[in-house]
Amino acid sequence: MTTEPILSRNFDRPAARTLAGYRETGGYGAWARAQEMEPAAILEAVKASNLRGLGGAGFPTGMKWSFIPKGHAGPVYLVVNADEGEPGTFKDRYLLERDPHALIEGMLIAARAIRSALGFVYIRGEYVQPWRVFDAAVREAYDAGLLGRGLDVIVHRGAGAYICGEETGLISSLEGKKGWPKVKPPFPAIKGAFGQPTIVNNVETLCCVPHIVARGAAWFAGLGTKTQGGTRMYSVSGRVRRPGVYETSVSITLRQLIELAGGVAGTGRLKAVVPGGGSAPILTADEIDVTMDVDGLKAAGSMIGSAGVVVMDESVSIPEALLVLARFYAHESCGQCTPCRESTGWIYRMVHRIVDGHGRKEDLDTILDVARRGAGTTICAFYDGAVGPYISYIEKFRAEFEALIPK
Amino acid sequence: MSAAVAFSPEQLAEVRRLQALYPDRRGALLPVLHMAQDTFGWISLDVEAYVAGLFDLSPAHVHEVVTFYTLYFRQPKGRHVVAVCHNLSCHLAGAPDILRHVRERLGIDVGETSDDGRVTLQSVECLCACEAAPMMQVDDRYELHLTPETVDRILEELR
Numbered sequence: 423m424t425t426e427p428i429l430s431r432n433f434d435r436p437a438a439r440t441l442a443g444y445r446e447t448g449g450y451g452a453w454a455r456a457q458e459m460e461p462a463a464i465l466e467a468v469k470a471s472n473l474r475g476l477g478g479a480g481f482p483t484g485m486k487w488s489f490i491p492k493g494h495a496g497p498v499y500l501v502v503n504a505d506e507g508e509p510g511t512f513k514d515r516y517l518l519e520r521d522p523h524a525l526i527e528g529m530l531i532a533a534r535a536i537r538s539a540l541g542f543v544y545i546r547g548e549y550v551q552p553w554r555v556f557d558a559a560v561r562e563a564y565d566a567g568l569l570g571r572g573l574d575v576i577v578h579r580g581a582g583a584y585i586c587g588e589e590t591g592l593i594s595s596l597e598g599k600k601g602w603p604k605v606k607p608p609f610p611a612i613k614g615a616f617g618q619p620t621i622v623n624n625v626e627t628l629c630c631v632p633h634i635v636a637r638g639a640a641w642f643a644g645l646g647t648k649t650q651g652g653t654r655m656y657s658v659s660g661r662v663r664r665p666g667v668y669e670t671s672v673s674i675t676l677r678q679l680i681e682l683a684g685g686v687a688g689t690g691r692l693k694a695v696v697p698g699g700g701s702a703p704i705l706t707a708d709e710i711d712v713t714m715d716v717d718g719l720k721a722a723g724s725m726i727g728s729a730g731v732v733v734m735d736e737s738v739s740i741p742e743a744l745l746v747l748a749r750f751y752a753h754e755s756c757g758q759c760t761p762c763r764e765s766t767g768w769i770y771r772m773v774h775r776i777v778d779g780h781g782r783k784e785d786l787d788t789i790l791d792v793a794r795r796g797a798g799t800t801i802c803a804f805y806d807g808a809v810g811p812y813i814s815y816i817e818k819f820r821a822e823f824e825a826l827i828p829k
Numbered sequence: 830m831s832a833a834v835a836f837s838p839e840q841l842a843e844v845r846r847l848q849a850l851y852p853d854r855r856g857a858l859l860p861v862l863h864m865a866q867d868t869f870g871w872i873s874l875d876v877e878a879y880v881a882g883l884f885d886l887s888p889a890h891v892h893e894v895v896t897f898y899t900l901y902f903r904q905p906k907g908r909h910v911v912a913v914c915h916n917l918s919c920h921l922a923g924a925p926d927i928l929r930h931v932r933e934r935l936g937i938d939v940g941e942t943s944d945d946g947r948v949t950l951q952s953v954e955c956l957c958a959c960e961a962a963p964m965m966q967v968d969d970r971y972e973l974h975l976t977p978e979t980v981d982r983i984l985e986e987l988r
């Protein structure tokens with residue numbers, strides 16, 4: 423397992439935020455090399471690296487790029503998803519604030535591979551400081567002629583809506599509309615922003631790309647598991663002794679990661695862990711010997727999602743934790759699909775009355791039934807992301823919920 | 830429409846620059862609404878109608894956009910906005926106590942603005958600084974690792 427910092431190598435070097443400082447340790451060297459490569463060769467390298475999207479869905483990045491229609495006559499767009507909003511996740515904030523040129527270099531290389539001349543960076547509206555740092559880096563890159571000669575970049579600020587992290591909601595928002603997700607297909611790679619083929623990638627995903635070009639696809643693939651290359655930035659918070667961003671190989675286990683973050687705080691005894699952001703099904707203390715790659719967590723019945731790890735010690739009330747998340751889903755549903763719009767509000771009210779001590783005997787089964795019926799029926803994956811917690815928290819900790827319901 | 834709702838010539842030039850930047854000028858709607866809020870303080874129906882005019886959109890289209898996003902204010906806000914995160918990691922780190930403390934100190938509830946117009950209070954979803962929970966956003970700044978004492982100091986400094 424690697425401990426060499428790759429994505430986070432500049433985090434403790436404030437100078438790296440400037441172009442000169444970034445160049446000091448080889449920055450933009452990968453871009454120089456990529457300019458000597460055919461776009462198809464870049465794409466092949468990214469495919470061979472086994473890079474999987476780090477925004478949530480874990481889709482193979484090279485394969486996504488290859489979906490851009492060959493010979494498309496009009497423009498192709500590159501969109502960076504910097505709308506970080508998944509509860510428990512904060513790694514893109516670190517990347518934007520501490521290594522902004524790494525993202526610009528990744529964009530340059532990706533844009534060459536997909537033959538895009540215009541990139542958008544959609545930064546959540548609340549991220550004012552990260553936006554300032556990143557925007558300054560973009561202006562520096564323009565002044566140095568890195569941008570503006572083949573690739574233009576528009577830094578776009580969101581206005582507060584979790585659903586704009588979903589790629590088609592993000593595209594709607596970028597187009598100046600409310601952030602309603604769109605029915606797929608067509609996928610953005612075929613018909614995306616402003617009706618043109620569009621690749622949406624997460625900040626961290628694109629930050630991997632320069633390293634793949636500089637050090638080779640085989641090296642990158644070798645860092646991870648058979649089906650996922652590279653390292654990953656795990657955001658660890660909740661009841662751990664040293665919360666923070668930890669970059670390690672995706673083959674680390676959840677148990678090892680918690681140890682890396684100083685171990686369980688509070689009572690010191692683990693109760694449960696959210697392994698991949700608020701929308702990931704919860705794992706019990708007995709289920710943490712899983713590898714933290716996309717397929718490892720899928721096999722464990724959860725998901726790595728955005729790799730936001732929230733640790734809960736024995737003193738945490740699971741019904742209360744679900745209440746907090748249920749409030750979140752009720753608030754953030756975009757309201758477009760009936761199951762999502764209606765169930766998120768209804769389930770929030772039921773969990774609320776259970777936690778308040780007025781729950782009804784049938785409530786738990788009603789929640790499970792409502793959640794199961796709606797799963798997979800909606801326009802976007804938001805609702806499935808809510809169903810995972812509803813079901814797993816209740817199934818795995820049912821006695822704790824039942825104890826709150828008057829006999 | 831009230832006469833006060835109008836951008837300066839420089840701002841209008843900026844609107845045109847933004848509109849030209851995007852493949853379709855409507856892409857500039859969110860940035861222009863940010864500008865409008867910075868200029869007029871909040872997004873009234875008059876502001877919506879004014880912005881709609883700049884984009885040749887119906888005011889209804891602008892209204893549905895403004896009402897979709899939490900960062901656009903549809904009523905006057907205080908000189909400062911305090912947004913306490915109440916999502917999972919902050920909750921586990923004591924956000925309910927922090928929020929109660931802030932409410933008591935300011936003497937207002939979530940969604941309200943203090944009588945002197947100094948502060949608007951919100952409780953918000955994950956601001957993605959969970960490693961430093963509990964936390965809140967004060968205007969442009971993230972305030973991290975909150976305790977009742979640091980909250981007092983931060984609120985004190987807001988004028």
Ligand SMILES: Cc1cc2nc3c(=O)[nH]c(=O)nc-3n(C[C@H](O)[C@H](O)[C@H](O)COP(=O)(O)O)c2cc1C
Pocket residue numbers: 474475476477478479480481483503504505506507508584585586587588589590622623624625627628802803804807
């Ligand atoms: C409800 C919802 C919220 C999402 N939020 C984010 C987000 O904040 N950041 C992100 O990069 N991807 C987010 N995604 C995933 C995106 O839809 C998309 O898969 C991703 O940006 C693609 O980039 P990647 O392939 O590099 O991971 C979200 C998905 C859903 C369904």
Ligand code: SF4
Pocket residue numbers: 585602603754755756757758759760762763800801802803804805
């Ligand atoms: S699933 Fe929910 S968030 Fe997604 S489009 Fe439907 S209503 Fe909107």
Ligand code: FES
Pocket residue numbers: 509510511914915916917918919920954955956957958959962964
């Ligand atoms: S839960 Fe408060 S910042 Fe994430």
